[in-house]
Amino acid sequence: MDIEAVRTRLLDFILIGERKEAMDLLDDWASRYHWRATIVELLEPVLDEVGKRWSAEKISLAAGYMAGKIAEDVLLKAVQAEEAIPQIKGPVVIGNIEDDYHSLGRKLVTIFLRTAGWRVIDLGNDVRAEEFVDAAVANEANIIGVSAMMLTTAENIRNVRQEMDRRGLSGRIKLAVGGAVFKMRPELVVEVGGDGTVASAVDAPRLMAQLSGMEDAHDLA
Ligand code: B12
Known part of the structure; x- marks a missing residue:
């Protein structure tokens, strides 16, 4: 599946409130391409789209809230994966x-x-x-x-x-x-x-x- 299709799937999961499916999709991408790439290539563009739709009042508060929760789950996992990097x-x-x-x-x-x-x-x-x-x-x-x-x-x-x-x-x-x-x-x-x-x-x-x-x-x- 190309990245555009994966983004569309992630956006769909977020909009219908499927938190686990969204996380499984992100987990799978991160296991192949690392968390950093997952955040830049998948999560951020999808959050951007959620933000645009929210601003245009095309999505509910619940969907916006779900996007935030999923983003926080991802960020937590990314932090856990990266904790060994020395902060110099x-x-x-x-x-x-x-x-x-x-x-x-x-x-x-x-x-x-x-x-x-x-x-x-x-x-x-x-x-x-x-x-x-x-x-x-x-x-x-x-x-x-x-x-x-x-x-x-x-x-x-x-x-x-x-x-x-x-x-x-x-x-x-x-x-x-x-x-x-x-x-x-x-x-x-x-x-x-x-x-x-x-x-x-x-x-x-x-x-x-x-x-x-x-x-x-x-x-x-
Ligand atoms: C999610 C969201 C919320 C969530 C926040 C959840 C959370 N835990 O963060 C909740 C539901 C709590 C919320 C509440 C409100 N929100 Co709101 N929200 C948004 C939304 C949809 C997305 C913001 C977001 O998370 N984007 C995703 C992140 C990843 O992108 P980002 O924030 O731009 O950050 C990136 C860059 O900007 C940059 N960056 C960010 N910070 C920094 C700092 C530095 C130093 C640097 C270098 C870079 C940098 O790097 C980031 C990552 O790439 C925006 C719409 C939009 N289009 O942005 C409205 C929006 C920001 N909200 C808005 C409003 C009005 C509100 C409320 C007043 C609504 C209300 N009536 O209650 C409250 C106010 C709460 C408050 N006092 O802060 C308005 C602001 C209007 C304005 N221009 O003044 C917006 C634009 C929506 C709109 N068009 O009406 N909101």
Whole structure:
């Protein structure tokens, strides 16, 4: 079966709520092509499609919820499979900004960074500006990564930049931002005070390498 057909099957399973069948399909793909490829080639495009249909109000809340649950199952398995990788780069402090609970994108970014050898301090959902900056200072992190899915919550990222400025840290710490809203409105990156973004978790290691001024950032991703 070609990958397009597998994606269609996965999407169908998600839409009719067949969680076990969806997981079996993903498990089978991962056993042949590894979890990383399974996330990039299967899960992400299907989540994207679910997101589009949700936005167009073509699917139910239940189907959206099911997509989230399946994605979390997959991420857990991927983390378990990858735990042996030494975390020698970073650290990066990451979290969803205050009032934002869209955790899936952040979790994907965390996994891709960890599998590329970055130490990630994940602060979770609904993180206030001061908490981001406190954690970066306490862990001597040079990068803060903030995820926001909504226009309203993206606006809260301005507080992170202000807090960094207030403490005189903007020269030392870079601010990476990301999430669905930045894909829809790329100009927001600069407006909220971000230093850079990428549209997919797969490119997050390259972004972090660039922001931390590592030589030859392309090879590091
Ligand atoms: C799933 C979902 C939910 C789930 C979240 C489940 C979870 N555990 O994450 C639930 C049901 C909880 C939810 C709730 C809400 N949601 Co919602 N949700 C979505 C949906 C359908 C998909 C988001 C998603 O998970 N995408 C899949 C992931 C993998 O993609 P991603 O998030 O873009 O992340 C990738 C990149 O952006 C990037 N990235 C992400 N973060 C970062 C960070 C950094 C530093 C970097 C470098 C990169 C990066 O890498 C990721 C992986 O490749 C979107 C629609 C859409 N088209 O996006 C709406 C959407 C984001 N939600 C929306 C809304 C309005 C809400 C609610 C207010 C609904 C309500 N009335 O209650 C609440 C608000 C909750 C809150 N306060 O946060 C709106 C936002 C509108 C706007 N533009 O402001 C959207 C766009 C839907 C819509 N069109 O109405 N939601």
